[in-house]
Amino acid sequence: MLEILIMLIVAFKMLIGDKAKFLGLIFGIFLSSFLICQQSAIFLGLVERSYRLITDIPTPEIWVMDPGTEHIDKIREMSDSQIDKVRSVPGILWAAPLSMTYLPLKLSNGLFHEAQVVAIDQNSLLGAPQHMVKGVVESLRHEGGIILDQHAVQKALVTDGADGKPSYLKLGDSLEVADQYVVVVGIAQLTLGFYPQPIMYMAYQQYKNLTPFKNRHLGFILARVQPGENVEKVVQHIKDQTGLSAFTREGFKWRSIWYFLGTGVLINFGTTVLSGFLLGIAIVGIMFYMLTIDSLPFFAMLRALGATPLTIAQMIYFQALVAGIIGFGLGLGAATLAGQMIILSQGTIAFLFPPLILLLAAFTIVSINLLAARICIRRVLKEDPKIVMSK
Structure with a gap:
């Protein structure tokens, strides 16, 4: 247990050894987390507004309308x-x-x-x-x-x-x-x-x-x-x-949502969220890989001293976990703060941040970090410790 703790401490010091690259890695995770959380929350807020009349009128169980009516904003009158x-x-x-x-x-x-x-x-x-x-x-x-x-x-x-x-x-x-x-x-x-x-x-x-x-x-x-x-x-x-057309309250709500999603708004916000994901892969992948390359001599020395491939993998996964927690925490905090400012300003921008977004963003960031860590592990284990140390 003590040996594992020591190796994790060494891994952490290797992670923060190059301050510029470490901050670049954190910034990449932060920016990706912020974009995914904020844009997803604004999108869900707009979706909620698409059926706001149904929300504000909870008493009726059935909504009846002309078959030509598609949405509460697109009505064919009777x-x-x-x-x-x-x-x-x-x-x-x-x-x-x-x-x-x-x-x-x-x-x-x-x-x-x-x-x-x-x-x-x-x-x-x-x-x-x-x-x-x-x-x-x-x-x-x-x-x-x-x-x-x-x-x-x-x-x-x-x-x-x-x-x-x-x-x-x-x-x-x-x-x-x-x-x-x-x-x-x-x-x-x-x-x-x-x-x-x-x-x-x-x-x-x-x-x-x-x-x-x-x-x-x-x-x-x-x-x-x-x-x-x-x-x-x-x-x-x-x-x-x-x-006539008739829907339950929940059915009409989903009809309104699907109509709203067909307007192209989903594509616009989906593009932004995808950009955040790709940006995270690019920055996190590059910065984490550069940090790993800089640490190759240290990993080679550890392997020469008897560190197993499993230990090396644990160290790199630990580095990815630490960077992910810090970057994701900052991004989540910034998105939450921005959302509170939007709500308190009572402006026209919608913002809805359910636990689903938190889980989605966390899953995305974990996936990015695990992918980057996996690539770095293969790179480290591929190198011969003797050749690396001789250089």
Whole structure:
């Protein structure tokens, strides 16, 4: 045991002997870890936002839509008569309308924004925001009432006051939406969408009044099954009886994810993560190999003194482990710090760092280091100690 400990200490001193090469090795692992962790977290954050409306509306078990609807941002609207058809399906407890569109919003200073409008049933208020910061959702029943998302109120919808200081929207303020005035009756904490537009909730009837030019207004039908009914069977009944598309909450979430992944975003972020992997192989492989070449005389001396190939392999694997832990720890810490700064800044950049990313990054770095160590072990064991020492 003591001999192994001594050999590991020798291996560590050999690793840090050339400070420049050692720091270069650590930097390579750090950069690779940082890119893999950060870019993967941003990508997963964007994926989560692709189904944010489903996340913010947890009550319905079934989402019903026109067969031409592919995503919550790509809706083919239906006529209101479809609601009664869904309600008549056996096993349905209730069904409520919900729609989503984009309408122009004009601020008091004359600036325009394109707001994402979510229209919900004014009677049941199904689909209303779950986390109100100011006001109550029941105020949506008031004529012209709207609820805005907190992020937009604090960022995009801020205007300059008469004294030159920032002026924030508050309850009772008026806005112009689609050339008609509405009143802020609530501010809610919502999951940000994939696009950074302000999010606005209003009553379904008010939405119809704001868009009289549309023949159809209904985007989705939210439904819940009666107690004891099988959700999957009711979904199939809806499809067969109405001809509409119907999904469970989880099914619609995955449909939204697959649609999002088909937009090319996956390729962009995947390329960056792959670049981090290849960068790690290049830098770590080269720097670790150079350190090993510089240490060939020491390895030759150890072999001449009786060190077995297994001992040499253990020393090199130990060096790879130490470098990997230091570099990966720094990269993980930097990515986590960057993520916290993104979250605290309340910006539009998405960031989601589940344990899966940690495992993925750790597996990648371990693979890179083991590959580099394996190559170096073969190089060391290939050399004849007598020839190396004679040089």
